[in-house]
Structures are given as structure tokens and as C-alpha cells.
Amino acid sequence: MKQLFIGLGCLLIVSATAQTPTPPPSQLTVEKIMQDPKSWIGTSPSGIFWAEDSKTIYFNWNPVQAKGDSLYKIVLSGDRKPVKVSPAERQKLSPATGGSYNRAHTLKLYEKDGDLFLLDTKPGKTGSFTVRQLTNTVERESNPVFSGDEQRVVFVRANNLFTLSLANGELTQVTNLDSGTKKVTPKTNDQEAWLKRDQLALFDVLKERKAKKDEGEKITKTDQPKRPKQFYTDGRTVQNPQLSPDGRFVTFSLLKSAQGAKTAIVPSYVTESGFTEDLTARTKVGAPFSSSEFYVYDIQRDTIQAVSTKTIPGITDSPDYAKTAPVPASVPDGTIKRGPSAGEITADTTRKVTKPANRAVTISGPIWSEDGKNAVVTIRSFDNKDRWIMLLDPATRQLKLLDRQRDEAWVSGFGPQSGTSGFLADHQTFYFLSEADGYSHVYTVNVATGEKKQLTKGKFEVQQIQLSKDKNYFYLTTNEVHPGEQHFYRMAVTGGERTKLTTMTGANDVTLSPDETQLAVRYSYSNKPWELVLMNRRAAPNEPLTMNTGKKKAIVSTTPVQLTQSLTPEFQAYPWRDPAIVTIPARDGQTIYGRLFKPAKPNGKAVLFVHGAGYLQNAHKWWSQYFREYMFHNLLADKGYTVLDVDYRASAGYGRDWRTGIYRHMGGKDLTDNIDAVQWLVKEHGVDAKRIGLYGGSYGGFITLMAMFTTPEVFAAGAALRPVTDWAAYNHGYTANILNEPYTDTLAYRRSSPIYFANGLKGHLLICHGMVDVNVHYQDVVRLTQRLIELRKENWEVASYPLEDHGFVEPTSWMDEYKRILKLFEERL
Structure with missing residues (x-):
């Protein structure tokens, strides 16, 4: 029966294949490229970590197309074939991260x-x-x-x-932090106090009993072991309690939740219960935020006191926009006055300037030197205009400034709290990353003298930093070879020459072995998904790597060796394009990087893809996280379309000025960069200016709306996927950095939100959105739909996906969405 079952299965597969012929390798379809990627492409290795002896590499993988990834290992002393880790062995392993x-x-x-x-x-x-x-x-x-x-x-x-x-x-x-509130004994009033004294004066028995009781309590208190001081947090949440190396101090933060912050609700319509169910989402930008205080518990003195932030340099500094920001008139969509640039709004009133108060901050850390003599904390203002690195004296709770990075837009995410800083071997030199010169670079500061040094410099970013075990070297990941490449380097902690350790063009995501002699590299190229590659590390350029084998030192090759093969034969059968990395001049003289997909037989049509996330990079030389879009671009190029996607203003990888180029105006330079790219296509590649479309998701969807509403003469059709339509409805952490708050910087929100410009729609617009999106809420599209209805627009449509969140999961949803996008371009361009 078992053999018969297998045979029937084979017959069924053959029959199904005969009914639905597989397209030849050169023919892509939406159904094909949007199917389950693990069965059609393969699953790349992820979550790489080493055994403590540097002899085995562990990673998550799924070469057998199971429902989920499993843990695999490669023993370097054996045949180096991936082997699935047994449940018993997996249970004994320490976690891949942490510790x-x-x-x-x-x-x-x-x-x-x-x-x-x-x-x-x-x-x-x-x-x-x-x-x-x-x-x-x-x-x-x-x-x-x-x-x-x-x-x-x-x-x-x-x-x-x-x-x-x-x-x-x-x-x-060590600590006794109680989440409750201390019960206060009511004070005795004058009458009660007088009666008590009178009773003790009248009755000797009462007086003797009280004296005996007081003496007993004194003896009991003396005999009891010392316990940690009880401290009531009054409902505040304890965060990051730390004990100093010498055991004398405990530092911790107390977070008080915001009062009155309303949380948005996302309804889910298609549910197992058959009833509509509400999903709790998030607050919207500008909602009341939590407050934080930083405390020091001095165990020796038995005191717990907060660290004052009043003496932080610039604690009362107001951002520039608050001094001059105009407030636009509150008028309906169709009558907002337009300025000289896309989305510009004129104002009719001016903000009233008030005396600045101490800004709210959050304190992270401390990071202690190994000798326990120095503690460094990182302080960020809630408005994210400032990041201070300060030396903390826990005994006095005093702060000493080591470095201040101020940005009138917003300070980048690099900092000590992100695992990119620490002390060197001398216990006095503190290293960190900063954008002080416009790019993320390595700095050191002596906490005793305050002397500061910049160790790396140039128009590139240091994106990751790791200190060697002996604390003599830094291991760095940078994009100095090209903005679209990532390589791994070693550099002395004093700075100077960097030794490039990786050699493969593309992205080299390195996990260093514990003995620091080998690199487990998660590597990919533009048209090649991620694979696991092993490299041996050189100590210096052209220096052979030697390893002690017992009797003598053997020369070891540094040639990269691929350890996994993840791709299916079907996927490899298609000749995936290696898109050209191009540079495009922007109207303000800056250089825009892009990826160009050139068709063999151009049809005069062009499609511009706008990546999401805002701060993200896609014009690079490695396998894109937008792999479905990459395959779709190959399909479009097969049909004769010229396809271009650019790293517009605010994209990652290009330094501070590029990152903050959208401050107070989303849909400004980020949009004009895309418009300039279109003009470049027309001029340099013969594209028909009247047959250009664009599409993108999330932030890319937002740009698509802004383009269709404010530059309707440029694009004949656009597909906005899960777009933000009104930034006042998005979250605080992302939006407030760029646009401040809607009630303090109304102008920024008015000129940045597509819903105010919907009257400008002329071309054909497709909107696609998941209905259980807890990131960009479906409400965004519902509100825009109502505006388009009231404006009597007819050249638009909305496709809703009842079971999809912000990132689609189901292949059928991907297929439906991209069939609609393809139909839009085929019919309207």
C-alpha cells in the first residue's frame, strides 16, 4: 500500500503538470514570481552564530521547503556539509545572541x-x-x-x-523596588497627642509596658540582618537595573506611562469567530508620551536619589523651527494656497514664542569601565535634537559632558545604547559613533582629560563596530568602497590604516568567529540571494594567514568558500538581470544613485519604483529585501519597460545631509529627486515622457500619492500600496523626528500630507491596502477615499485585502496586487 500511495502521488503530480504547463525559463508571470518564495526561490541562511570553539557554524535554513526554518550546522573539520541539528543538541546550545x-x-x-x-x-x-x-x-x-x-x-x-x-x-x-505606593501614617492631631501624653503620665503600668515594648523593638531591629532599602515606584516601570563593578551602586530608570494617550483600534473583519474583532494598534504622533527618571541607589549610604538633568548643557535650547515656524491657515483641501514648490503652503499667522523650559530626556546606561572607576551614560532629548554622552559620578550624581551632538533636524540612531560604544583597555578612553562631520564615523574621548579624536573620516558611513577581545583593534563594516557595497575591515584602536578583510563585491554581513580568525559571511550580490560563505582572516594586506597545527604553522587560504546552496533549479534557470548602478544629477547639484533595468527591446514606457521605509537603501549591489519587486522589474523589462528605482533624499547610506533632506517637508526633495530621475530617463534613455508610471509601498506609496496629486503632468499612472495619506495619523517615533508634532508645526504636516492635495489628481491611480495593517492603518485609505469622492474624482480605485497586515503574507494577495499593478501600466501607459 505504501508503494501504491507513492506511485499514485507521482501520477497526480504528472497529471497536474500536464494540465498546467510550466512557463519556459525566459517567460515570467505574476503568478510565478509571487508564489511562495521558499518553494520557488529557496530559503537563504540566517541567524548565523559560532560554537564557542570556533569549529562549528550554526544557522537557520530550510532547504527542504518545510513550513518553517530549522537549525543547521556545519562542522569545519569534516566534509563541511550542512546537517540539521537534532532537538536534543539544540536544547543544549546557548542562544545565538545575548549572554x-x-x-x-x-x-x-x-x-x-x-x-x-x-x-x-x-x-x-x-x-x-x-x-x-x-x-x-x-x-x-x-x-x-x-x-x-x-x-x-x-x-x-x-x-x-x-x-x-x-x-x-x-x-x-540587592534591591527592593516595590511597584506599589508607600502607605503614609496619618499625622496625630493636637488632641490625640495630648491624650496620649496624659495617659502615660497617669498610669505607670502603661508607661512601663511602652518602655519594655520600645526596648524589644530596638533589640529586634539591631539583631536583624541588613536588607536592601525599600523603594516604592508608585506604579512606574523599572528599567535596566545595573550593579556597579565594585558592588556599591545600583542605577535604574523609572518609566511613567503617559496619561490620556488614546490608542487607535484596527478592526479585523474576517475572523475565526465570525465576529468583527478589534486589534489594538498604537497611538498617533503627538500623543502624550511617557516620562523617565534616572536613579542611583548608594548601598553604602542607603540612599536612593534621582539624577538631575538641569545642568545638562543646552537642556533648555529650543529647536530653530519653534522660533520661526509659521502656522498655515485652516482651509479645505481644494483652496490651500500653493507656493513655488510642490506641496508648499503659505501661512497667515506666526507662532508665539514662549520661554523655554527644561526638555524631557531619557538616560541610557551606564557603560562601566572594567576597573569600575568610570561610568558613561547617553542622554537623548525627547525631541531628538540632542544626544549627550556624559560621565556620571554615582556618588554625587553629577554629570560631566564628554560629547554633544546636536541636529536641528534629528540626531541619528547611532549611539552607545545601540551597542556601538565602550571602553578601551586603558579604562579611560571611550569610543562611540557620531555624525558630527556629516557621516557616521568612529570617535574616542578621554573621560579624564576630555580629549576627543576622530579615527575615521571621509564621505562614507561606519555602519557597525566591534571591539576585538584584546581591545587592540576595531572590526568595522563600512560602505567606503561604494555606497552600494558593504565590506568588513580591521583597524587599530588608535586609528590609521584600515585592513579590508572581505573581497566579494556586494554585501558582506560578517559574523566573526570567537577566536577572530574566521569570517562566517552572509553574502549576496544584486542578482544572487544570500548564501553562507566562509573566509579566513588576514592580519594585514597581502599577509598570509597562519594557523598552528601542532608541529608547524600552516599557510591557510583566504579565498571565500561557499558553504550553502539554497536556490532551486527553477529559479536559477531564469537569467536574472544585474541592474546597472547609475548616478543622476539632482536639480540642487547633488548626486542621486539608482538601479536601472534596461530592456532588450524598449517600448518607450518607463516605471519608477519608490522604495519604502524612507530611511532605507535599495540602489545597491546586493540582493534586495524587495525581492518580489526585483523579479517584477525583470518581468516589466521583458515586456519592454525601462525600470528605475532611486535612493531619493532621506535614503540610508549617504550621510547626515541626505538623511535629513526631508526635514519638515516630506514630498519635497524626496519627490523632486524622483522627478529629476524621470527627466534623466527621458533625456538619456529615450523614454516617452507621456508614458511613465510609478509605484511603491508604505513610504513609497506616500510618494506615489504626492507625485500623482502634485505633479500630475509627470506620471500617467501610479499604484500606491499601503500608503500614508496623512502624517498626523502615523506613529510618533518616526514622524515626530521629521515633522515635529502636528500641533507645534502645523505647516510641516500640511505640506507633507497627500490628503490635502487630492484635488490635483489627473492620471490613473490604484490604491492597495491591507485591512488589518497595524502600522499604516486602513483608516488612512478610507479617509482619502472620502476626499476623492467629495472631489468627484473618477480615475481611481481601491483594492482591499481583509487578511493582510502591512507586509503581505499570502501568495494569493501578492498575485492579486501585482496583477492589478501590471494591468494599470499595460492599459494606462
Whole structure:
């Protein structure tokens, strides 16, 4: 019966194949490119990490097209074939990320499933690692680190700090932070006080009993062991409690939730229950935000006090826009006055300037030097105009400025809180990333003298930084070869020449082995998805790498070796294009980078793709996260379309000025960059100016709307996917950086929101949106729909997807969406 079942299965497959012929390799269809990628393309390796002995690489992979990825390993001393890790072995492994080491890197602490473990990083005679479970409790333990003397484990349980002796297992509670409110005993009034004194004066028995009771309480209090000071948080949330290396100080933050912040609701219509169900989403930009205070618990003095932010340099500085920002008139869509540039709005009133107060800030850290003598904190203003790096004296709670980065737009995300900083071996030199000169670069500052040095410089970005174990070198990921390439370098901590360790053109996402001699590289190129590649590290350019084999040192090749093969034969059968990286002059003299898909037989039509996320890069030489769009662009090029996607203003990878080019005006330079790209296509590639369309999702959908509404003469058709239609309806963390707040900078929101310009629509518009989108809410499209109806526009349509969030999941949804996009371009261009 088993053989018969398999045979019938084969017959069914043959029959189905005969009924639906597979298109030849040169013919792409929307159905083909939008099917489940794991069965049609293959699944690339991800989540790469090393065994502690640097002899085995682990990674998530799915070469058998299972429902989900599994953990695989490659043992470098064997045949180097990927092997699926058994559940028993997987259970014994430490997590791929997290954990902390002792200074010698011989022991590692980590948390797994809410319990703590200690790993000996040197394997035993059998090749296995010794793991000691330290806790086994119902309550969750987390964030384990070694104490300054490395004799105890410091960890968090129920928002309090504890220590566990590695020698005898003694458990000690360090903090007693109570989420409740301290009960206050009512004060005795004059009448009650007088009666009590009178009673004790009248009755000797009462007086003797009270004296005996007071003496007993005094003795009991003296005999009791010392407990941590009880501190009531009044409902505030404890964040990041840390014990200083010398065990004297505890630092922590208390977060008070915003009061009155209304949360948006996203209705879900197609549900298992058959009833409409509400999904809790997020607040909207400008909603009241949480407040944070930073505290120091001095165990020796038994005091808990907040760190004052009043002395932070520039704490009262107002942003420039608040001094001069005009407020536009409140008028309906069709009558807003237009200025000289797209989306410009004239104003009729001026903001009233008030005396600035201390700005709200959040304090992160501290990062301690290994000798426990220096602690550095990072402070960010809630308006994100400032980032301060300051030395904290925990005994006095005083702050000393080491570095201030101010940006009238918004400070970038690089900083000590993102794992890009720390102390060097001298315990006084602190390193960090900063955009002080316009690009993300490596800096150091001496916390004693204040001397600051810039270690890297140039029109490129240092995107990742890692300190070597011996603290003599930095490992850096930069894009200095080309904005569209990422390579891995080594550089002395004093700066100077950088040694380029990777050689392959494209993106090299490196995971360094624990012994720092090998690179596990997740590598891809423009038309080649990610694969796992192994490289041996050179110490310097052209220097052979040697490894001690016992008897003598052997020369080891540094040639990259591919360890995985993830692609299906069907996917590899098509000759995927290697799009040309082009440069386009912008109207203000800047250079726009783009990716050009050139057809063999141009039909005069062109499509512009606008990437999403705003701060993202897509004109690069590696496999795009927009892989479905990349395949769609190949399909369009097969049909004769010229396709271009550009890294418009605010895209990642090009420095501070490019990043902040949209400050207070989305739909300004980011849109004109796309318009300039269209004009370049017409001039340089013979595209018909009357047959150009564009499309994009999320931020790309927003740009599509702005283009169709404010530059209708440029685009004949556009597809806006999950677009933002009104920035006042988006989230705070992203939007407030760029446009400030809607009630403090109305002008920025009015000239940046498509809904105010819908009257300008002339070409044909397709809008696609998931109805359970908890990022850009479906409400955005509903509101825009009502505006278009009231404006009596007829050249538009909306496609709704009841079961899709912001990022579509179902292949049928992808197919439906892109069939509509293709139909739009085929019919309207």
C-alpha cells in the first residue's frame, strides 16, 4: 500500500503538470514570481552564530521547503556539509545572541527559557561543552552578568537585582523596588497627642509596658540582618537595573506611562469567530508620551536619589523651527494656497514664542569601565535634537559632558545604547559613533582629560563596530568602497590604516568567529540571494594567514568558500538581470544613485519604483529585501519597460545631509529627486515622457500619492500600496523626528500630507491596502477615499485585502496586487 500511495502521488503530480504547463525559463508571470518564495526561490541562511570553539557554524535554513526554518550546522573539520541539528543538541546550545563573558572569555552566562546557565567555553575531552544550570524557578531570571570580582552572577528577577555566588550558591537580594505606593501614617492631631501624653503620665503600668515594648523593638531591629532599602515606584516601570563593578551602586530608570494617550483600534473583519474583532494598534504622533527618571541607589549610604538633568548643557535650547515656524491657515483641501514648490503652503499667522523650559530626556546606561572607576551614560532629548554622552559620578550624581551632538533636524540612531560604544583597555578612553562631520564615523574621548579624536573620516558611513577581545583593534563594516557595497575591515584602536578583510563585491554581513580568525559571511550580490560563505582572516594586506597545527604553522587560504546552496533549479534557470548602478544629477547639484533595468527591446514606457521605509537603501549591489519587486522589474523589462528605482533624499547610506533632506517637508526633495530621475530617463534613455508610471509601498506609496496629486503632468499612472495619506495619523517615533508634532508645526504636516492635495489628481491611480495593517492603518485609505469622492474624482480605485497586515503574507494577495499593478501600466501607459 505504501508503494501504491507513492506511485499514485507521482501520477497526480504528472497529471497536474500536464494540465498546467510550466512557463519556459525566459517567460515570467505574476503568478510565478509571487508564489511562495521558499518553494520557488529557496530559503537563504540566517541567524548565523559560532560554537564557542570556533569549529562549528550554526544557522537557520530550510532547504527542504518545510513550513518553517530549522537549525543547521556545519562542522569545519569534516566534509563541511550542512546537517540539521537534532532537538536534543539544540536544547543544549546557548542562544545565538545575548549572554555575557568573563574577562578571560573562558565562561559565559546566558538566560534561556527564563533560567540562568553558565557555559565553560573550552570543550572537554569529548568535544562537548560543560553547562551548569544556575536557576530553575517559576519566576523569570534575565540579564545575567558577572560581578566586578567575577565571583558572583548579577541578574534581574521581578524587576529587582540579585546576586548568586558561583562558589556556594548563596542568593542575595540587592534591591527592593516595590511597584506599589508607600502607605503614609496619618499625622496625630493636637488632641490625640495630648491624650496620649496624659495617659502615660497617669498610669505607670502603661508607661512601663511602652518602655519594655520600645526596648524589644530596638533589640529586634539591631539583631536583624541588613536588607536592601525599600523603594516604592508608585506604579512606574523599572528599567535596566545595573550593579556597579565594585558592588556599591545600583542605577535604574523609572518609566511613567503617559496619561490620556488614546490608542487607535484596527478592526479585523474576517475572523475565526465570525465576529468583527478589534486589534489594538498604537497611538498617533503627538500623543502624550511617557516620562523617565534616572536613579542611583548608594548601598553604602542607603540612599536612593534621582539624577538631575538641569545642568545638562543646552537642556533648555529650543529647536530653530519653534522660533520661526509659521502656522498655515485652516482651509479645505481644494483652496490651500500653493507656493513655488510642490506641496508648499503659505501661512497667515506666526507662532508665539514662549520661554523655554527644561526638555524631557531619557538616560541610557551606564557603560562601566572594567576597573569600575568610570561610568558613561547617553542622554537623548525627547525631541531628538540632542544626544549627550556624559560621565556620571554615582556618588554625587553629577554629570560631566564628554560629547554633544546636536541636529536641528534629528540626531541619528547611532549611539552607545545601540551597542556601538565602550571602553578601551586603558579604562579611560571611550569610543562611540557620531555624525558630527556629516557621516557616521568612529570617535574616542578621554573621560579624564576630555580629549576627543576622530579615527575615521571621509564621505562614507561606519555602519557597525566591534571591539576585538584584546581591545587592540576595531572590526568595522563600512560602505567606503561604494555606497552600494558593504565590506568588513580591521583597524587599530588608535586609528590609521584600515585592513579590508572581505573581497566579494556586494554585501558582506560578517559574523566573526570567537577566536577572530574566521569570517562566517552572509553574502549576496544584486542578482544572487544570500548564501553562507566562509573566509579566513588576514592580519594585514597581502599577509598570509597562519594557523598552528601542532608541529608547524600552516599557510591557510583566504579565498571565500561557499558553504550553502539554497536556490532551486527553477529559479536559477531564469537569467536574472544585474541592474546597472547609475548616478543622476539632482536639480540642487547633488548626486542621486539608482538601479536601472534596461530592456532588450524598449517600448518607450518607463516605471519608477519608490522604495519604502524612507530611511532605507535599495540602489545597491546586493540582493534586495524587495525581492518580489526585483523579479517584477525583470518581468516589466521583458515586456519592454525601462525600470528605475532611486535612493531619493532621506535614503540610508549617504550621510547626515541626505538623511535629513526631508526635514519638515516630506514630498519635497524626496519627490523632486524622483522627478529629476524621470527627466534623466527621458533625456538619456529615450523614454516617452507621456508614458511613465510609478509605484511603491508604505513610504513609497506616500510618494506615489504626492507625485500623482502634485505633479500630475509627470506620471500617467501610479499604484500606491499601503500608503500614508496623512502624517498626523502615523506613529510618533518616526514622524515626530521629521515633522515635529502636528500641533507645534502645523505647516510641516500640511505640506507633507497627500490628503490635502487630492484635488490635483489627473492620471490613473490604484490604491492597495491591507485591512488589518497595524502600522499604516486602513483608516488612512478610507479617509482619502472620502476626499476623492467629495472631489468627484473618477480615475481611481481601491483594492482591499481583509487578511493582510502591512507586509503581505499570502501568495494569493501578492498575485492579486501585482496583477492589478501590471494591468494599470499595460492599459494606462
